[in-house]
Amino acid sequence: MAGTVRVDARRNHDLLLAAAREAFAAHGTDASLRDIARQAGVGIGTLYRHFPTREALLEALLRSRFDALRDRAGELSAAAAPGEALLEWLSELAAGSVTYRGLPESVMAALRDEQSQLHASCAGMRAAGGRLLERAQEAGEVRGDVTAAQLLALAAGLAWAGEQSADPQDMVRNLLSIAAHGLTRTAAAAT
Template sequence: MADVARADARRNYEHLLGVAREVFAEQGTDASLREVARRAGVGIGTLYRHFPTREALLEALTRAGFEALRERADELLTADAPRQALLDWLRVFAVRSTTYRGLPESVMAALRQEGSELHASCEAMRTAGGRLLARAQQAGEVRPEVTGAELLALVAGIAWAVEQSPGRDDLMDRLLALAANGFLP
């Protein structure tokens, strides 16, 4: 009987995540959690049992993406061109930051709030990107005064700007190139 209950709880969890993914894709990270519960066909209490806060739900939705970013950074640490490796990773970070409208703001807020459910995932991703930055700086390919926090804030700002300009397919790459001119020697 306990196995059936665990299987039901897991199905509910996955169903809620799937519905939340849809709602957040449509309405952004500030979407109504009541709407998520309603579309999932559950009460708001069921949603809160699985995800006690909006950040807990957002963390569950973005965990795999942040882990993939961390893994990508680890792979790029052995690339022949440290500068290009950093630029490639920053582009992937920027693109993934536009998965949900409002995600760049949520990530930056979580990085400032150590108690946030989203903080650990964001911090692991920032640390991984920081290693790429340090490697590029050691190679003399990025200005030494640039910090990882500044770089992520810059790229999150670019992702936010792209969110505000739908239909500009080239805008992400253009803004990243302009920003790179500021932090590359």
């Protein structure tokens, strides 16, 4: 009987994640948890047993994405052009942030709240981006007064602007290109 319970619990967990992925993609991160449970074919109590908060559900959906961004920053840290590596990582972060409407706000809120279940994943991603930023600054390719927190706020802003567009990915690419000019040392020296 215990094996059946574990199998059912795992199945419910997976069904909830699949339903949440669809609901968040369609309605944003504020999608109804009750509707997610209904779509998964379980009761709201089952959802809360698996994911006690909305942040816990988001964290379960986003952990692998944020871990991949953290790992990607590690790969890019060996690039010959640290400024370009930073911009590539920032582009991937911003482009991925338009997956769910409201995600940029959720990430920024999680970074401010160490008790949030999403905090550790977001903080790890920010730290990895911070190391790329430091490398680009040390190479003189990025302004020295930019912080990792500002970099994530920039990505969140780009993603938010992308959410307002009919073509979010294109908007993010275009705005990042504009923002990149402001990140360079030559642009800062000219002002």
